[in-house]
Amino acid sequence: MRQAGRHFLQIPGPSPVPDRILRAIDMPVIDHRGPGFADLGHRVLNGMKRIFKTTQPAIIYPSSGTGAWEAALVNTMSTGDKLLMVETGHFAHLWQALALKLGLQPQLIETDWRRGADPELIEQALKEDTNHQIKAVCVVHNETSTGSTSRIAAVRKAIDAAAHPALLMVDTISGLASADFCFDDWGVDVAVSGSQKGLMLPPGLSFNAVSEKAIEASTRASIANSYWQWSEMIEANARGYFPYTPSTNLLFGLAEAIDMLEEEGLENVFARHIRHAAATRAAVEAWGLEVQCVVPEEHSPVLTAVRVPQGSDADQLRAAILSQCDTSLGNGLSKVAGKVFRIGHLGDINDVTLIGTLSAVEMGLHHAGVPHEAVGVQAAMDYLKTTRDVKANAA
Numbered sequence: 199m200r201q202a203g204r205h206f207l208q209i210p211g212p213s214p215v216p217d218r219i220l221r222a223i224d225m226p227v228i229d230h231r232g233p234g235f236a237d238l239g240h241r242v243l244n245g246m247k248r249i250f251k252t253t254q255p256a257i258i259y260p261s262s263g264t265g266a267w268e269a270a271l272v273n274t275m276s277t278g279d280k281l282l283m284v285e286t287g288h289f290a291h292l293w294q295a296l297a298l299k300l301g302l303q304p305q306l307i308e309t310d311w312r313r314g315a316d317p318e319l320i321e322q323a324l325k326e327d328t329n330h331q332i333k334a335v336c337v338v339h340n341e342t343s344t345g346s347t348s349r350i351a352a353v354r355k356a357i358d359a360a361a362h363p364a365l366l367m368v369d370t371i372s373g374l375a376s377a378d379f380c381f382d383d384w385g386v387d388v389a390v391s392g393s394q395k396g397l398m399l400p401p402g403l404s405f406n407a408v409s410e411k412a413i414e415a416s417t418r419a420s421i422a423n424s425y426w427q428w429s430e431m432i433e434a435n436a437r438g439y440f441p442y443t444p445s446t447n448l449l450f451g452l453a454e455a456i457d458m459l460e461e462e463g464l465e466n467v468f469a470r471h472i473r474h475a476a477a478t479r480a481a482v483e484a485w486g487l488e489v490q491c492v493v494p495e496e497h498s499p500v501l502t503a504v505r506v507p508q509g510s511d512a513d514q515l516r517a518a519i520l521s522q523c524d525t526s527l528g529n530g531l532s533k534v535a536g537k538v539f540r541i542g543h544l545g546d547i548n549d550v551t552l553i554g555t556l557s558a559v560e561m562g563l564h565h566a567g568v569p570h571e572a573v574g575v576q577a578a579m580d581y582l583k584t585t586r587d588v589k590a591n592a593a
């Protein structure tokens with residue numbers, strides 16, 4: 199049966215694709231070797247450098263984010279190399295599993311999945327690695343399974359404090375273009391991202407940003423690879439082209455997304471996300487529920503993971519919200535399955551989208567019989583009313 203109105207896709211990626219981007223994608227395919235293509239190529243490659251806040255190369259692959267994870271490792275590592283990885287949640291775990299499959303040796307710093315990476319533990323592990331076996335420190339910027347962010351600038355400081363030469367690799371698949379990310383200023387060596395989260399595009403593009411030090415490491419790395427090779431990409435990209443067929447229509451969409459982000463102003467985009475996350479937490483607290491992330495300065499601006507009370511099932515709640523309110527929320531992944539649901543507040547959303555989403559949650563809590571105080575939406579509105587000016591809020 200037809201459902202009237204728009205489906206609320208409030209999972210933490212893919213995020214809803216704005217009409218402007220859908221229209222930009224709805225174009226005839228052009229010749230990716232033709233003379234007109236380079237304008238588009240340069241436009242998106244330069245635009246992505248601005249989004250990553252870097253003057254170093256940005257690389258665009260036709261793949262999901264997982265491909266760019268693999269690209270980060272196969273370009274820089276040799277079989278048997280050691281990595282230091284922090285298990286902040288499910289996505290950090292998946293990156294580690296990928297590294298194992300590639301024949302690398304991850305050394306793991308575990309967490310309780312309720313916080314970001316601890317820079318002190320990273321510094322300690324690097325200081326203990328006196329003969330510099332660890333070749334890279336891998337951290338997830340925004341852990342999408344728990345709603346915790348890691349403080350990347352502090353991680354860089356920890357690496358420097360240990361005087362360790364390891365590369366700093368950061369998964370900002372769900373962080374980029376929603377949470378501030380400063381590739382150059384933070385001294386990141388390889389960043390990994392994807393199209394379907396803060397960039398508001400359909401799934402299908404992934405990204406690396408790469409430092410000179412990472413490119414230098416790539417000349418010595420020996421894991422066999424071909425499709426992901428940075429060198430061929432960088433060479434073709436210099437002329438505005440790609441070594442193989444790019445995802446032309448997603449690149450039309452990407453150019454539009456970059457325009458939209460810059461029209462709003464990147465810093466305003468980040469402030470909007472911080473404000474919507476704070477309003478969401480106000481709702482969660484008023485419902486009498488608990489936010490998964492327990493460190494205030496590490497609360498994600500992208501999504502909020504909410505714990506359901508003992509005796510309630512988060513998946514039953516999500517099913518009620520979907521059937522009654524046509525709203526999709528994120529599920530709890532692996533360790534927190536059934537215990538957590540995730541409210542995405544990323545991408546192309548405004549105050550009313552957020553309040554609509556939180557209303558769906560509040561009605562769903564009722565329908566699913568989850569014990570709560572039905573005053574969360576009001577608390578979120580009260581917060582939004584008192585913080586109306588996004589720019590003033592950012593200051």
Ligand SMILES: *Cc1c(COP(=O)(O)O)cnc(C)c1O
Binds near residue numbers: 289338372
């Ligand atoms: C979505 C996501 C991934 C996986 O990206 P795919 O596009 O599904 O391959 C990895 N890491 C994080 C932090 C994510 O949010």
